[in-house]
Amino acid sequence: MKTRYPLSVTDELFLHLEKPDEPMSLQLEIRFSGRIDEKQLEVAAYSAMRMHPLASVRQHRTKGGDGYEWETVDRPDEDPVLTVVCDDAAALDAARNEFYSRRLLLESAPPFRFLVAHLDGGDWLFLKMSHAVTDAFGAYRFLQSVLRRYAGVNDTQPDDVDIIPARNLSREFGAKSLSERIRRATGLLGYLMESVQLPTRIAPHFAEDKAGVSFVSHTFPIADTDALAVLRKGSATLNDVLAALLHLTIARWNDSRKESSGRITLMNAMNLRPITWQQEGVGNMSLWVNVTTTETERRHYERTLASITEQTRKIKTRETAGLLVDLLDMTQLLPTKLRKALTQLMPLTGNFVVDTSVLNNLGRVPDLPDPAGKTGRITAIRFSPPTNMPMGVAVGAVTLRGELTVTFRYRLAQFDRHAAEAFCDQFVGLTNELVGAAQGTSD
Structure with a gap:
């Protein structure tokens, strides 16, 4: 039926x-x-x-x-x-x-x-x-x-x-009264004003004028994944660390190609599932939020991380989730054709006008069973979210059995294979450089 x-x-x-x-x-x-x-x-x-x-x-x-x-x-x-x-x-x-x-x-x-x-x-x-x-x-x-x-x-x-x-997020997070809607409106206006500023674009390199995607991945062995802990400062999470590394990688990539890298903004997924089933349920239970840095904030890794950590701390509050859900609900008041047009300008679901790139970290995921027999055991995992031009690079991260794998999905209109590998190498090289420096300081 x-x-x-x-x-x-x-x-x-x-x-x-x-x-x-x-x-x-x-x-x-x-x-x-x-x-x-x-x-x-x-x-x-x-x-x-x-x-x-x-x-x-x-x-x-x-x-x-x-x-x-x-x-x-x-x-x-x-x-x-x-x-x-x-x-x-x-x-x-x-x-x-x-x-x-x-x-x-x-x-x-x-x-x-x-x-x-x-x-x-x-x-x-x-x-x-x-x-x-x-x-x-x-x-x-x-x-x-x-x-x-x-x-x-x-x-x-x-x-x-x-x-x-549960997919109706307004039931849990939407404004429950007129006074709450009015109070949130001020925060919503500030969020939208920030979101419409033009972002840095990742400099294309040897790109082709055609559709399609490709992928480059890097897996950090267990020891290297564990070593990333030295990059966490204060209340920073691994997701904050990855976001800081990606911000700095984009800036270095653009600087080496004499392209500007002023305001860099990443889309991050915020999982709104109830705490009792955070990793359950097939459906859209996440909102996309923006994490931004300026040139001044990227002068030192510690400053970059501090800025991102403070932004994500605010994002994780129930108030921010409610503000974003209210914005989504506002779009439902529009005719279908206008709603379709508005999606290109929505900062929380994939604003390809005002974001530089996207980072989606699944975190430490529950283990998967090894089928054994002829299929054998699991030896690798990869994950990435989608992206559209002009945001030509999307980054997915997942940690399974203690190993972090980072996958760079790129549009063919953004990079060729060699450029994508160079971008990935720059991310990995920066990570190893900062880990080595932090370990040397702590010795």
């Missing part, structure tokens, strides 16, 4: 942000030491779809024809599992880039695809999931469900998880 769910405000904004040649899909990848059984994976995917209702939906026009809603299906319209055989690493990269550069047609279910890439030395499993359906935390939870079923491991979630109504 078909069930229909309303699009949340965040669902709708991501739906409108997507362009035919710039998909708004999340990247999650796992590598195994052995070979993946596609049939077994397909069975696991079907089972996981029954647990997570938004993993089995398609886009459906509302009765008035002016908007959309999600409609569940009993059987997918499209095969959720695809397969490719790769002869070498170059063929694997080509398959990955082509897979993630293609848009998911949400008129057909499901709103995700798996690609099994067979490769000597161990298969890769690519998951592409629409950001109109879920945020990155939800995409990881869905991947976890699929792999638990594939490995024959029990998969449960807390009894109070009810993602469908």
Whole structure:
């Protein structure tokens, strides 16, 4: 039996942000030491779809024809599992880039695809999931469900998880009275005034005038991941450290190419799931917020980190979440066509006009089961959020089994492969430089 769910405000904004040649899909990848059984994976995917209702939906026009809603299906319209055989690493990269550069047609279910890439030395499993359906935390939870079923491991979630109504963030965070709305309006005005200032753009290098994305990743071994703790000062989190490193990397990259790097602003995802199920639920339960630095604040790492830490401290308050939810609710008062146009100017869902780049850190994620048998064990993980030009670089971070992996997703209109590798190397080099200096100081 078909069930229909309303699009949340965040669902709708991501739906409108997507362009035919710039998909708004999340990247999650796992590598195994052995070979993946596609049939077994397909069975696991079907089972996981029954647990997570938004993993089995398609886009459906509302009765008035002016908007959309999600409609569940009993059987997918499209095969959720695809397969490719790769002869070498170059063929694997080509398959990955082509897979993630293609848009998911949400008129057909499901709103995700798996690609099994067979490769000597161990298969890769690519998951592409629409950001109109879920945020990155939800995409990881869905991947976890699929792999638990594939490995024959029990998969449960807390009894109070009810993602469908929870996506209506205004119930929890919206203003509850007229006086509260008036008080928040002052803060909202200041937020919007800050957001409309033009940002620094990452200097393109050997870019091509064509659509598509590609990826470069770096994994910090356990010892190097642990060593990042020396870069945390005061109440700073690892996410604050990564944001500071990315701000400084962008500034160095631009300076070396004689491009300006004044106001740098990053989009960061704020997970608004209830504390009792922070890593549960497939759906959009995050808001995007801006973290900004000036040239003066980037003169020293400690000053950069202090500025970012103070901004994120304020962002994490309930008041800020409420302010952003109120802004989202305001857009619902507009006609659909105006709402679609407004998404290009929304600072909290992907403002590609006023942000330099995006950083989405999944943090230390719950472990994934090793399937064993012919599939073997998990040997690598990668994750990145989507991005559109002119914000040509998006950075995803995830820590699994003590190792931090940072993935740089770049538009082909921003970098070629060599430039992307150089940008990644600059980030890693800066990180090692600062860690070495901090360890030398503490000795």
